[in-house]
Amino acid sequence: MTRTLQTDAQVCNLFSLSPCLGTALFxxxxxxxxxxxxxxxxxxxxxxxxxxxxxxxxxxxxxxxxQGCGVVLPPCYIK
Known part of the structure; x- marks a missing residue:
């Protein structure tokens, strides 16, 4: 089962990021x-x-x- 949640006009689906696993892990x-x-x-x-x-x-x-995609992470990642 894929877990999806909806925010303001945004469907959150962690599994949609599966093409990024190679970068994240390897x-x-x-x-x-x-x-x-x-x-x-x-x-x-x-x-x-x-x-x-x-x-x-x-x-x-x-x-x-x-970093590899040139994307700025939201404040929750800044510690």
Whole structure:
């Protein structure tokens, strides 16, 4: 079952970021699909790490993917 949530006109679906797994886990450069999906899911990232309990599992990988895609992470990632 895929877990999806809706924010203001945004569908949050962590599994849509699966094209980014190679970058997050194995330091493979991100693909165009990965970067597009990351940009679509930026409004959901805080919820994934805080509200859904994925926390540190996503935090370092998300930073790596965001850097590779030139995406600015939301304030929840700035510590």
């Amino acid at each position: 330091f493979i450069p991100p693909s165009g699909v990965c970067c597009r999906r990351l940009r679509d899911q930026v409004p959901c990232l805080c919820m994934y790490t805080q509200g859904m309990g994925y926390g540190q599992l996503l935090e370092s990988g998300a930073r790596r993917v965001a």
